[in-house]
Amino acid sequence: MWEFITSFYESTIFVYGLTLLIIYAILAILSFIAIASYVKKNKYFDYDAIVSSPLTPGISVIAPAFNEGLTIISNVKSLLTLNYPVFEVIIVNDGSTDETLQLMIDEFSLIIVEFAYNPKIKTQPVKCIYKSTQAAFSKLIVIDKVNGKSKADASNAGVNLAAYNYFLCTDVDCILDKDTLLKLVEPIMKQNKGRVIATGATLRIANSCDFDGTLITRMRPPKNLIPRFQEIEYIRSFVMGKVGWGYINCVSNVSGGLGLFDLDIAIKAGGYDFLSFGEDMDLITRMCRYSVDNKIKYAICYVPITLCWTEGPSTLKTLMRQRTRWARGLAQIVSSHFSLLFNPRYGKMGMIAFPYIFFFELLAPVIEFLGILYFIFLIFFGLINWKFALLLLVFVYSYAVMISTLAILWDQFTFRYYKTWGEVLRLCLTTFLEFFLFHPFIVIFSIRGYLFFLSRKKHSWGNMERRGFNNTTLSTAK
Amino acid sequence: MQKILYIEDELLMQNIVDKILSREGYEVDVANDGKMAMQKLIENNFDYSLVITDIMMPYANGFEIISKIRNYTSPKKIPIIVVSTIGNEDAILEAFKLGADDFLKKPIMAGELLIRVKRLAGQ
């Protein structure tokens, strides 16, 4: 009996691990194809045609701000100078307690306008809406609202106000490439597989880059080890992961730092969920569901170039907070959309994207954790074949390093990121440490997030039990 | 000699137009972006016979430059020509509303630009 359990466990783990490795290999190939064709197409694509055409669709740029007093002015200015012919910039002041709002009022000569605000998505109350009296800033709208304790709630207020058919969601503290809108709108214009409901691009860590105001003048891999691990992680998950998934139209998340969305579908799908810890992924999942339910052939695209730089956590403590939150969000999404799992009605999302998320993103840390426990158990009872165990470890390790290194190479195909070869080498060598110094923490933080999720969940279950008392007693009695 | 400030972030265009104007005897100051343009304006105490500006560029766009120049009260009004790729009607109207004197859409005719420059800046 005991032997049966261990052999079953071992073979399950084996199949699981092998599947994961195969999936990574497939993703590497898919993303390579996608990047190669992107590079080819970009050789002749004429972005000026988008700028000069009167038919170009407008875009509403939405950026929530909470206590960003230090950088707000230069960041708003950089949003106002994006290269695009028709757009507006909606800054949502989410009840900042510092001088964020006052600084904007002074700099852009804002006045309160009587605005017929008709919210399509419910948010915390909007106090007032400001416009600039200077014609040069006529693109700018500032919303002042009561703090809703979440970026989702603030973004929703911006979505309610958006006047164009597409909106870009970003953070005020993110630094965008000046051609962001042009590059993100391109797939919407050219995709023939269906209506493009969202596009995203690669995010990178801004920690060690040089800036002149809000313009990047020199790109560097972070000097500090913790952000540098994140740089590799981002390159891998965007350039290899999302671009690869995008090639077969199976993208499951467009990052909250930067994404262009179809306004109509986002509103009909209900906007961002302010209770969610992973509001970006939650919105994408609901937009996909809405599209399938209403028989809209949809596509989500990823462009393999970096358009957004964001400050990554540089201490273990802040990193823990971020990752715990992400893990909690992931658990929330999987549990609230569980009916999607292997549901053929939802096509690729139900059969490929969502199962991948469930088995290889949600469960991976748990399985890894249990695996380590099992390993320790084996050592304890002296049941281990050291030769084989070490070989397997070296195998997984070298494979992981290979995938990360390939991701860095793929990334270099579109653009020569970083100035020197030495910087790229430093990044490449960091991949050798990631497995031991970074990955274990991520596993622990994820599990911490799941535990938080479960303890919260019990709390809300408690309420439900009281409401449906009879039913639950019946089912537990069985 | 008439002094012209030419603001353009596309270097090919910047270089060629600079040379074309210089050859006609104008003294040309070039700026790559909004920040540099503002620096030049302030350094020279807004003393230009003409400003030629693009719309889409880093730090401060053409609209902001136009309104900064127009808000600056000086004895003489500086003529402004906008040269831009933007073809959207609203943007063109906005440039005029802010006080631009002329709008040329890229690609431009060098001869036409010269005639307009001569008309606004003088020979």
Add this chain to the structure above:
Amino acid sequence: MDFSYFTDASIAQLLEEFYYSPLIIQIAIFFIFFSVLCILVTYTSILTKRYKGYRLEKKLERINPIIDDLILKNIIFNDELNKDAEEGEPANLIPLHDFQKIPFKSAFGKQALINRIISFRKSFKGTIAFYLRQLYIDLELDKQSFNKMKSVKWDKKVVALVELTAMDMSIADVNILPLTNSKNSELRAEARHAYIKLSKNEPFKFFDVVTEPLLMWDQIQLFKIITTTEDIAIPNFARWVTYSTNKSIVSFCLKLIVYYNQVDGIPAVIKLLDTKDHGLRANAINCLGKLKVDEVEDKLLEIYGNQTQNCQIEILKAIGRIRSGKSIDFLKYEFLHSSDFDLRKNAARSIISGGIKAQETIQLLLDTATKENLLILKHCMNPLIKF
């Protein structure tokens, strides 16, 4: 624990041990070697890739200023050339010898020249562009472009098409028509754009035959080509509004009718109001509003009741654009009694755009409005708010 395995075993022993290991271990060992190899290959690829990119950049940094100076000297500042141009018969006088010297003899130099000429033509039209095209032909750079078209790679073909269209070179129908039906969507689209731009006989032929929807990008490219190509014969677009079964062609033609102000096409557009497709109907209403067709106003009011919301909004906008003042009571009724916020806002907007004719109504509404209605009116009257 036997670590000696790793240290003092001979190769033969290792192989033997490998042979008798379980399959999993064999696979693992294989993949360890594979991964290590792959990592090394990747490193060299990154190195060479970056080095090549760096070299190319440096080479272009060197060659582009040379090209710029030559173009300045031989074309833009060449007074001989410009003198002739004024007389109306541009002669073939561009001094070519500078362009035939060393850096431009190689394929790389020629390609750099082509790319630079194209960039120049993106910034300059008129005489400069004319002589640059002349230069391109005189230096026989078109041959290089045409050669690319013979390539089996689709992306080379597209690059060739882009170069040739940018230079306004004509391509024989025999060469381009097969490409307009290519299986590769990028190539197909680019070939169609080229065909419209370069074909002298019936450039709009493919409007009749195309069955797949025009993408937004196609529309932008076609719009640019149709409106900027100088010697293109503009047809009556109403033809496709009436006969085409391709919705995207119809809606694209509606935009062109507005752009060219083709009032002859109005009856065809009015007929389109009976279509079942509400997206197309909204486009038709939009077109009529922009053309300010006031005789259609009554018809619009008549059909208003049984339209979808997007068409109703378009009707309200169209009435605002037509500005006849006839339908002000209707707008007022919609503003006061509609249950849909967007309809009320658009009705208010159209009343206010009525200007002097609507002055009385606006004042009356302002005096008697509820709090919410007053807000909508003020919103629409505020010049700072665009939407």
